[in-house]
Every structure is written in structure tokens, then in C-alpha cells.
Amino acid sequence: MLVMATVANASQGLTASGVRNAKDIRNIAIAGHASTGKTLLSERLLLESGEIGRMGAVEDGTTTSDWTEEEKHHQHSMRSSVLHLEHEGHWVNFIDTPGRSDFLGHAIAAFPAVETVAITVDATKGVQSTTRRLMKIAADRNLPRMIIVTKTDSPEADCEGVTDAIQEAFGSICLPINLPTPDGAGVVNVLEHDGSDDAGDDALFSSVHESHEKIVEQIIEVQDELMTTYLEEGEEGLKPGAVHDALEQALREAHLVPICYCSAKTGAGCKDLLHIFATLLPDPLEGNPRPFMLRAEEGGAEHEHHAEPDPSKPVIAHVFKVAADKHLGKLGVFRVHQGVVRAKMELHLDDQKKAVRVGHLVKRQGKDHVEVDALGPGDIGGVTKLDDIHFDGVLHEGHELDSLHLKPLPLPKPVFGLAIQLKNRADEGKFGTAIQKLLDEDPCLKLERIAATKQTVLRGLGEMHLNAVMERLKEISGIELDTSAPKIAYKETISKKGEASHRHKKQTGGAGQFGEVHLRVEPLPTDHETGFEFVNATVGGSIPRQFMPAIEKGIKQALADGAFAGYPLTGVRVEVFDGKHHPVDSKEIAFITAGRRAFTEAVKSAGPRLLEPYAKVEITAPASALGDLTGEIASKRGRVLDTEMIGSEQVIVRGEAPLGELQNLSTELRSLTGGAASYTLEHSHEEPCPPHVQQEVVAAFAPDHDED
Helix, strand or coil: CCCCCCCCCCCCEEEECCCECHHHHEEEEEECCCCCHHHHHHHHHHCCCCCCCCCCCCCCCCCCCCHHHHHHCCCCCCEEEEEEEECCEEEEEECCCCCCCCHHHHHCCCCCHHHHEEEEEECCEECCCHHHHHHHHHHHHCCCCEEEEEEECCCCCCCHHHHHHHHHHEEEEEEECEEEECCCEEEEEEECCCCCCCCCCCCCCCCCCHHHHHHHHHHHHHHHCHHHHHHHHHHCCCHHHHHHHHHHHHCCCCEEEEECCCCCCCCCCCCHHHHHHHHHCCCCCCCCCCEEEECCCCCCCCECCCCCCCCCCCCEEEEEEEEEEEEEEEEEEEEEEEECCCCCEEEECCCCCCEEEECEEEECCCCCEECEEEECCCEEEEEEECCCCCCCCECCCHHHHHHCECCCCCCCCCCCEEEEEEECCCHHHHHHHHHHHHHHHCCCCCCECCCCCEEEEEEEEEHHHHHHHHHHHHHHHHHCCCEEEECCEEEECCCCEEEEEEEEEEEECCCCEEEEEEEEECCCCCCCCCCCCEEECCCCCCCHHHHHHHHHHHHHHHHCCCCCCCCEEEEEEEEEEEEECCCCCCCCHHHHHHHHHHHHHHHHCCEEEEEEEEEEEEEEEEEHHHHHHHHHHHHHCEEEEEEEEEEECCEEEEEEEHHHCCCCCHHHHHHCCCCCCEEEEEEEEEEEEEEEHHHHHHHHHCCCCCCC
């Protein structure tokens, strides 16, 4: 029998730098599909470790994680919550993350802070769409993964069937590290027990002995020497320390994804889960390096830079969460990757030349905090009252690391939009400050002013996301908004060559205005870097060189305002080939006007086209809804690109459609599937509008004519 319980003893105490030893720290993100029990599991782990004396409930709004008023009201997580506990001499930082697709950005944002991503899977529902998405992102970021099967106490739980589904979805590298007992009251750790000891071979499904052999063989495959010893001498020849090292290697190399089972409601399996967290998962010295990028010198190429979890090295800390705290002000939550961050020290933020002073350092436990003097490599904490701190920022010592940044995270892009207006114009002064707080907190929230539609549009990941933002805005500032579907942000372009001229002549007594411009336009390739080129092809001084910037300025005005429908124009090359000037009356204003009018007329002769934005859409739904979903996409002038069956129960439908047609998709999917579907949207490209749509838009355009 192989006993692992004594393998990873903590080194105990603090280092000479006065911070916790990195070997004693474990950092874990608890992520998964919505309603798989992440928050309740976090609460149970805090209770089992003695961090809290009484277990809260999501329904009562009393959990440590979901402490904001919005989360209590909606009874689900909307942002990540940083928690900690001590177990078996180890300090475990873990992050409870949201599972709903509208708030998934907060979950992904926490990944750089941890060594391990623990994905929760509901024993009654199995592998769901977000499960797959998070497993892929964690694998792409080279993060060790484990799977926690929750709700094993439910009468509808099918632990064996879910295990089969996990292995079908993610491969044979997914193996149980423990198994639930037949009575559901606990688990048998199949890594530390082979079925021959007091625990016996008693499990709800499978065999303790066979499961033990499978996981041991999977672990030792990563080291040839260990495999040889095992084949020649059996388990008796294996040293516990060597197997533990191989286990860490198997996790780092994605050769093993452990599966464990628990019930947060009854506590079954939760003590064993704490034991796995503390003794088996990688510590900051064992985890895979984070993908930091550094440019050694200005203008040089970027290269990977590996932070070392060494307290004697210069500080590198990455900000993965920003929050507005009523008592602490603006709070930046960060992971220390190198060096020691101390209260009152001065650090640089990104490439800012002036250092910022680190005031108060805190450790978070949900909404609560405790002040600390220092945070060492591998630890997670927060710094308060730093106005410049922002999501994805890097705190560091010295200017040598000014260009250091993390490889961009695959955050979902905010495509769903609402046009907003203040209900009370008197709130205009405080709106900017209030909305900026929310933009700082949320990496997937965006506010933009659309010049083409003259609207202010708030963009997020879905209807639920933006509703939550507006609730939060009202809570922190009392500001209320009127909302409407945003107008479509079309773009103008041309499809063929065109040519025109315009003479601007104005005489009002005294010196007049005179400028004449002849120009050609032609389409640019769709992948052109800027979408605009301006060429002076005049000869013989027909237009003096000093007036060319004025002509270009007039053309750029038309590009911004639109030439035929009132929307920004792109994808055009302009060649000025002739013109006339007057030695006295030619002025800059005359050539601005002539250039603009000539360009507008040339565009109208060049096959003007109106482009509309398209979005990629991915819908996960019950397989029975496949026909309805493909019909829904087709009804929106969209195209189904492919479909993928997930087992026999679910289907993924991928397609693309005009963004304007997808504004009510959330409501329509609820109606089609009874709320069983989820979806993601991502901006894709622009395509020409159908002729009837273009005619309607152009007919509604009423340009402002300045005097000629």
C-alpha cells in the first residue's frame, strides 16, 4: 500500500524575510458551471477548517463569499471572492468564482493568481458548457486542473455516469483520487489506500484496488526510472517522496486530472478534499511559470520572463481584481509572484515613472479583512487606497521591469449593448466617477460613445450582466438609467472606383474663398491596417503643396461623418490628381470644403455600400432544441457554421449573424428551451447590408449642409 499522507509535511513558520514560506502555500481557483455548488463548497471548507463557526446558506444570503447586496438578492455569485484557511500546517488561498456566462470574466481573471484550477461538476447534471470552456482555458494557460464532483448526496446523483462523461469529454487522464462510499457519508482515498487495509474495497462504484492501481500507474508514467522500479519491485519499491514528486509533475504536465467527490451540504468528502488541497496540489515553487512578457529595451522584441518565487528578488505582483470597498476605498487584489511586498514601501505600477506608496496591506476573507505587514512570494493579498491601481496591472521594483505584463487573458468580449441615458440630468456630474468605479471592477464591461448613432452604449456579456451593473450603480451612487436597444453601428464603404470634382467659390466683399479639387476613390483591401490612404498625384502645381493637408482634413471630416448615410466610412483610397487655386482667394478653409464635397460626390459614384457588424454566436442547449436553434439563427439572417453533440443530452450550435438581430437572443432562448440554454457572443466582422436595409437607412439620413 502506498501512503501519501506524510509526503508533503509543511515547513512551518515564517521565512527570514518575515513572510510565509512559499512551500506552505496553496492557491486554488474554484470554478465551474453555474449552480454546481461552488459557494456552498467554499463555505463548507471554511467550516471544516475552523475558519468560521457556523455554515451560511446561499438562500439566506449568509455565505462568506456572496456578501454584496446584489449577490444576496439574486442568490448567485457575480464576482470572485478571495478566501483562506489553514489545514495540516498549510495556508490555502482559494478563490470562489462566478459560473454564469454573464460573469465569467471574473472567473478567468482569477486564473493567473493560482497554481491549480478546481472545476466543479454537478453529480446530477454532468459536464456542462462552462465546464468545457473553463477546462480548455486552464489547459491553454498551462495550469494544473482537478475536478470536484459535487452534490453526491442528491437522490438524482449519478457519480459513476458523471465520471464516465468526464472521461469521455476530457480523456483518460481524468482519474478518481477518491471514491464515494455506498452510504454517501464519506469517501475512500484511492491514492493512499489500495483496498487491502481497514478501508477495504468498499466504494459506491468501481473498485478501490483497481482505481488505486490506475492512478498510481498514471502518476509514475511521467518518470521512466520510477516506472521501471514499479514494474520490477511493485509498490513496495516506491518511495513516498518520489511518488509525490511524480504526482506534481503529472499535474504540471497535464498527465493527470484528479477527480474527487463531495457533498457540501452534508460535508461528505470535504475533509479529504482539504487534505488533497493541502498536501497534494502544487505549491508556488512547484507550479508552472506564469506567462509574463518583457521588452528588454525600447522598440525591442518581447520575450517570456519567468518570475521566481524568491523573497530576495525584486517585487513582481500581478493585480487580478479591483474592488470599490466602502471602508477601504479602491482595493487592488494581487498575487505576489516574486519578492516581498511590505506596507509603506514604494513600487512602480506598469510603466509609470513615479513610484506609488503601498499604504495598508490586507488579507481578504470575503468582505472581511485583516491588516498585515508583508506578503511574500506565492501569497495573495490586497492594497488599499491606490487610485491608479487597475486590473491586470503589474507592481514591481525598479524601472527594468517597466514593460512587464502578463500574456493577455482570453476574456470574453463585451458585445451585448444597451444605449443609456440618465433619468435625472442632475446626476450628470457624479455619473462619470460612479461608472468608472464599475469599469475598474469589471474587465468585461465597456462604455463607449458611438459618434455614428450619437448614443452612449454600455456593453457587457449579456442582459443579466448589464442589469447587475445598473443595480450596482444605483446602490453605490443612487443613479438610475433609462435604457434602450442601441442603434446599429453601421459603417460605410465603397465597392468600385469613382471620380468627382468640386469648386468652392465664395465672394462676400473683400478677399473671397476659392479652391477646386479633382479626386478619385477606390476600395482598399478589407484587411488594410488603417482603412484609409491619401495620395497627392497632382502635377505642375495645380494645387500648391501647402493646401494638401487642408484637402485631407476635409476628406477625414467626411470619413468620420459619413458620405451617404451618416456613418463612419472606411476602406477607401483617395487620389487627388488635379485642381485649381487663386493667388489671392485660395485659403485653407476653401480647400477643406472643396476636398470634402469632392470626396462625398466621388463616393456616391463608387458603388457605396453599408456594412453591418456580425457576431459569432455559440449556443449550448438540450439536443432536442437543435431544430429550433438552427431555425432561430436562420430567421435572424444568420448562418449555422457547425453543430457538435455533447454526449446524447446536449448540443453546441455555432453560427454567425448580424449583431443587431441578436439583441433579444437571451429572451428568445429562454422561450425556446425553458431556460436550459446558454450562449456566448463575440464580434466577428462586417458584411454588406441587404439592399432593402441599406435603402431604408440611407432614406432616413438627413445631412447638415453648410453654406457653399
